[in-house]
Structure formats: C-alpha cells, structure tokens
Amino acid sequence: MKIKKIMVIGAGQMGSGIAQVCAQSGFNVLLHDSNKAALEKGMNRIEGLLQRAVDKTRITKTEKENTLAHLNPSYDLRDAKDCDLVIEAVIENMDVKTAVFQTLDEVTPEQTILATNTSSLPITEIAAVTNRPDRVIGMHFMNPVPVMQLVEVIRGLQTSDGTYEVIKKMSEDLGKTSVEVNDFPGFAANRILMPMINEAIYAVYEGVASVEDVDKVMKLGMNHPMGPLTLADFIGLDTCLYIMEVLHEGLGDSKYRPCPLLKKYVSAGWLGKKSGRGFYQYEDA
Template sequence: MSDTVGGMQRAAVIGAGQMGNGIAHVFAVSGHEVTMIDVSADALARGRDTIARNLERQVKKGALDAEAAGAALARIQTATALDAVGTAQIVVEAATERTDLKFRIFEDLDRLAPEGAILASNTSSISITEIAARTTRPELVIGMHFMNPVPVMQLVEVIRGLATSDATTAQVMALSRALGKTPVEVNDFPGFVANRILMPMINEAIYCVMEGVGTPEAIDTVMKLGMNHPMGPLTLADFIGLDTCLAILEVLHDGLGDPKYRPCPLLRKYVAAGWLGRKSGRGFYQY
C-alpha cells in the first residue's frame, strides 16, 4: 500500500463525527494506520462504535470478510490532542463547517504535522486557498470533499487551492483511487461543484414549502419520480443537516454575491428553532 500511494501509509483524521468516522473507516479498510482525533472523548467513543457497526454491516453484506473488518478496526487509534498528527503523512480535517475553526486547526496542523505531510480539508464550501494561506505549506494543502455516507458514496471532490502543487494533486488523486473512490479534480470557487449545484436546488425546494407550492412529501416525490433522484431534496437537506445547508448557502451568497444564493427565510427559521433535520429529530420531517 505505501508503495502504491506515494508512501502515505499513516493518516490522521480530525473530527469523529459523521464525516470524520466515515473517512477513518475507508482509510483503515484500505490498509492505512489511522489516528482519529477529536477534542471530545465521548465523540471518539461514539465514532469508533459507528465504525464497528458499519464494518459489521459490510461483513453481513459480504462486502468484507470478518478478518479484514477486525484488522481495519485494529488500525484505528484515537486521541484528544492535535499533536497526535506528529507521524501522519496525510491529515484530513473533518471538523464542523466553520471558517474560524478550520483556520485555527490548519495553523496548528502546520506547526504539528511532519514537514512534507499533506494537509487536506473535507470542507464542503470553504475556500481551500484561504485555508492554505494560514499555513507555511500552501502547496501541500488541498480539499478532499468526501460524500456522506463516506463508506458507501463513490465520489471525492478534490479541490485545488491557488497554490496547491501538481504533485500534491496527483498524490491525492491516486490516494482517493486507492481508497476505492472516484476522484474528480475541481478548482477553488465557493461551493466547488457539488454544493454550488445542489444547494440552490435544496434552497428552491424550501422556497416551494414556504410559498405553499407543495408539501415536503409532494416536492420530494416530484424530484424522485420526475427527475429520478434517489432521495428528494428536503429529505436530503434533513440528512445533511439544515444548519450545514444554511452555512454552505451563506458561503455561496457571500463569495459569489449573487441573490440567487440567498438562503430561504424558512431555512433560517428552522435552524433558529433547532430543527436541524435527522440529527435533532425534526426538520422538514419528524424522525
């Protein structure tokens, strides 16, 4: 494995939430030693439990044998301090989608990660160029935007910042393929490709609810049966988290300055009420 992926055998993942534990899972299954880092010991325990359950599910489906699943779990260490990145050859940050937080993490990673280590962010919308500018190694900073749920979804959006080198991009494209994913290289503009196209659709679906055009069920059914989407936009918004959808729309609106990205007032209202979707038990649907 280390020979095929430019020597990147040891990985660190920052964040043990939905995305972080999924990223740690795919790295471990592919033979990498992984350190999953989170400030919360509880979050780490929950993340590890989720990985164990998801590995078990893969074994039941016949996608993985029990021995390989056990070996993958054994490759995952956990830590609550960021200095655990000290031996990593690639670090993937999957913290909450907040600009100030990501900037601070990358300043610390630049200080703590080995010289020559690639620093990747799983951000779904924040500028890789701006994140890279917080470091002394902008040529080694890149976006690796995995899709949720990470063990299942094939796509990795690989985002080049202004200073990202060709060598870093080539290594991360090769690494993504070695993880069993399909990488697509894109450039650093607000929302990249995935969310620049997806979020206005979700936002428009929310306007349809607010204006009484249709119920959430009706809107989702139209998109599923009429456009062959596997999941309606409002079900998907609840799955992503309405707070995350709002944060991405704000990045698009601020970064591109076009009123078509203005977040729907009903989305703001739901987030203010704590109706964040599946994770809070209520969004456009009850869970």
C-alpha cells in the same frame, strides 16, 4: 511521495467514515478528537458498521479485524508528528479550521500534506495560515463516506501539482472516483445541489406544493433516489443554510439568497433528522 500513515481529525459521522475507508484500504489511521466521548462514539460507530457489513456478508470477519487493526484513537494533535497526510473533518467554521491548520503546521513535518474535508470554505484561505500552502488541499468526501464513490479534490491557489497527484492517487486507492475542482464557493457539488434544495424550500414557502409532493416530483419525475427536502433533513438544515450563505456572500448573486423558511426552521432549532424535526418528524433522533 507515498501515503502510509494518516490522521483524521474529527470523530463525527464524516470523520469516522473517512477513517473507516482509509483503514479498510490498508492505511495506518489515527482517528483524532479532543472530546473523549465523541472519539469513543466514533470508534464504536466504525466497529458497528463493520460488524453490520460482516452480518450482510459484504466483508469477512478477517477483513473487519484487519481494518480495526489499522485504526487507533488519538486525543493529541501532536500524534500527527509522523503522519504523511492529515485530513481535517471538524465543524464547518473557518476560525475552528484555521486554528487546527495552524497547529498542524507546527507539529507535522514540512512534507506532510494537510487536507480539509470542507464542503464550502475556501481552500486558499485555509492554506494561507500555514507555511506550506502548496501542500494544502481539499478532499470533500460525500456522506455516507463508506457508500458514496465521489471525492471532490479541490486545489487552492497555491496547491502544487505534486500534492494534487498524490491525493488523486490516494483517492483511487480508497476505491473512490475523484474530480478535480478549483477553489470557488461551494466547489462543484454544493454549488449545484444546494440551490436545488433551496429552490425546493422556496416551492414550499410560496405554496407551490407540499413538502411531500415536492419530494415526489423529484423522486418520481426526475428519478432522484431521495427527495430534496428529505435530503436536506439528512444533511442538516443548519448546514444547508450555512452553505447557501457562503454561496450568497462569495458569489454576490441574489439567486443564492437562502429561503426565509430555511432561516426560520434553523432559528427554531428544526435542523432535520439530527434534531428530530425538520421538514419531516423523526422519532429515532
């Protein structure tokens, strides 16, 4: 099977990033969002990022125009009727995602591959609401998508070898490096990353070191490009908490218990950069 036309569902930061790299790689792309304002913002974000790349001579003006020519907005999920692949990138909520997949199962041809960009939810459970679990797969892109090279390709219990091979090849066509991951809570990336972030929060909570010094330890001592608490703010503390809860519930091990300070910040609405306050304060949120 050859992928030619793709729909990306969700015009937020992740969805628009996925749509951008797909269009830049020559795929015909529909960026879908039921919220007109969100879709317009997502399309504008892509154009702005492409223009910035032109200004920095990373791409040519012609490459920008070619990318935009491969990209169109969509307000109706039924537009996926002639797509070879649909990549869902909506909110990290099982009820929302399964509702999307049920609709996609009805409106797309049976050979269409349905992928989810979930960072932690079980692929097998999402696939179970469709009549094509062999054609459901995880494609977990890293943020920001145009910059980060990794894609976790996650196989559900019934994902076929053929589906995996198509998505592995497609990831390579995007200029990404894929890793094959089985369907466990948090997959590989977040099973490793989130407990580290959670432990960094515990270090602050227990008075081991300040926020700034915990970040300095990991940047200067471990050569990380960004401290774990800064990274948590950029990911979103609500997202970090949600993934820790998935790990804790799914694996049943107390070592994945979310730090009480993380819960308190989320309850206070301190969600990180997007809310203007997390472990740091942000004036441009």
